[in-house]
Amino acid sequence: MxxxxxxxxxxxxxxxxxxxxxxxxxxxxxIVGEALPPWKEGMLDIHQISTGRGNSALFILPDATTMLVDAGALGSRTIRHVDPRPNDSRAPGEWIARYIEHVHPVQDAPVLDYALLTHFHGDHMGSVGETSKLSSSGGYELSGITEVAEHVLIQKILDRGWPDYDFPSPMNNQTMENYRVFLKWQAERNGSIIQRFQPGRNDQIVLMNSPENYPSFEVRNVVANGQIWTGVGSNTQEHFPPLEEVPKKDHPGENPCSIGFRLSYGQFDYFSGGDMVGIPTPGGPSWHDVETPVARAVGPVEASILNHHGYIDSQNAFFVSTLRPLIWIISVWDSAHPTSAVYARLRSTRLYPGPRDIFATSMHEANKVVISGLKDLASDQGHILIRVTPGGSSFHVIILSDSDESLKITAVHGPYEAR
Ligand SMILES: [Zn+2]
Incomplete structure (x- = not known):
């Protein structure tokens, strides 16, 4: 017009x-070169935040409800890793908190309505060690999610383990001990609510301000700990066999236990599955493939973040051909994100026809040399914002500079029509 x-x-x-x-x-x-226009009522914004140090995504839902999914902060750095973004002058958790403060719809007192940890690995929750700083309260150490909470109040925290943290086996490493102290502190001092994510439900993550205005909005809890939504009602099935019948060497690791959810808004659908896997290690049991039953339940979506950053054991052919998104997002911190076979499946028009664009937060320079076709990435550097129009009929993908905190637009893709 x-x-x-x-x-x-x-x-x-x-x-x-x-x-x-x-x-x-x-x-x-x-407009390319200008700052990002602020979110407005009715929009759905999904910010894939580029820190180079793990996964983190901020959701601003249509009524201004906010949700952070993961706050990764790797504990080590090697030649395999990409550079920290914008730089290493602050810890990833602090960069994430500052990003939230910059784009939050409530500028004077930003609060996260939800924080969700897909699983308990450092690149998703942070990792504490000898050099970690103490919280201002002195009660626990700061890294990832605990560092975000130092700056932004979190109302509700969802994870796969609360309250026992004992599946598939007791979790008592230093980071988990610190996390549990943090949760206790948040509940007692800030009144935060801690809950275990429950697969099958569509009423655990809800709009907090005016849900009546957005009846087509839904977050469906799809999977956690091998319990998978069937796609019918709120029914679930246990995908893992009883662990007492499984040799210890075949017990699921942390990644297959990841949380996955589907967010829907009008015609628009988005999937996030943490570090779930779809290709068992050679000789491993077939039920290590979590992606296949998850894909059956989720169906086609407009946009999806890659499971497990596009590592060798992810995005199996059935998953790719079933979700068949217009947009793939890769959260990169390692040179194996993605692997060449995964990238070939994402691009394969045999697996599903039609166009698709692939965006990466921070591609490793070595990958650009090694993986043929990687030059076809729609973007290989920057924060990736999916901005869905009110009602969910279309969306843009906006790339924001991650070399500073200007949030300047470096590229705009779309519009894409939701199907
Ligand atoms: Zn990960």
Missing amino acids: KKERCLRSVHLPLLAILCAWFVGNSTSAQ
């Missing part, structure tokens, strides 16, 4: 000036 109005003019220099003025004064225009 805006373009048509401009084209009615016959005076070309005036036309150019008027168009520039109109676009520049439109608060929702997404």
Whole structure:
């Protein structure tokens, strides 16, 4: 509509000036080189935050409810890893908190309604060690999620283990001990609510402000700990056999226990599955493949983040051909994100027809040399924002600079039509 109005003019220099003025004064225009226009009521924003040190995504839901999924902060750094973004002058948890403060719909007192940890690995929750700083309260150490909470109040924390943290075996490493102290502190001092994520439900993550205005919005809990939604009602099935019948060497690790959920808004659907896997290690039991039954339940989506960062054991052919998204997001911190076989499946028009765009937060330079076709990435550096229009009928993907905190737009992709 805006373009048509401009084209009615016959005076070309005036036309150019008027168009520039109109676009520049439109608060929702997404212009390369300019700062991101703020979220508005009715929009769904999914920010894949680029820190280079693990996974983290901020969701601003249509009524301004906010949710953080993961706050990774790796404990080590090697040549395999990508550089920290914007730089290493702050810890990843602090960068994430500052990002939240910059884009949060409530600028004077930003609060996270939800924080969800897909699973208990350092690149998703943080990892504490000898050099970790203490919280201002002195009660626990800061890394990842505990560091985010140092800056932004979290109302509700969801994870796969509360309250026992004993599946598939008791979790008592230093980071988990610290996390449990943190949870106790948050509950007692801030009144935060801690819950175990329950597969099958669509009423555990809900709009907090005006759900009546957005009846098509839903977050469906799909999977955790091998308990998988069937796709019917709120029914689930146990995908893992009883562990007492399984040799210890075949017990599921942390990644297959990851939380997965599907977010829907009108025609738009998005999937996030933590570090779940779909390709068992050679000789491993077939039930180590979690992706296949998850894909059956989830069905086609518009956008999906890669499971396990696109590592060798993820995105099996059935998963790719069933979800068949228009947009793939890769959360990168290692040179194996993605592996070449995974990348080939993402691009395969045998697995599903039609176009698709693949975005990576921070591609490793070695990968650009080694993986053929990686030059076809829609973006290989920056924060990745999926901005869905009110009602969910279409969306853009906006790339934001991760070299500083300007949130300047470096590219705009779309619009994509939700199907
Ligand atoms: Zn991971």
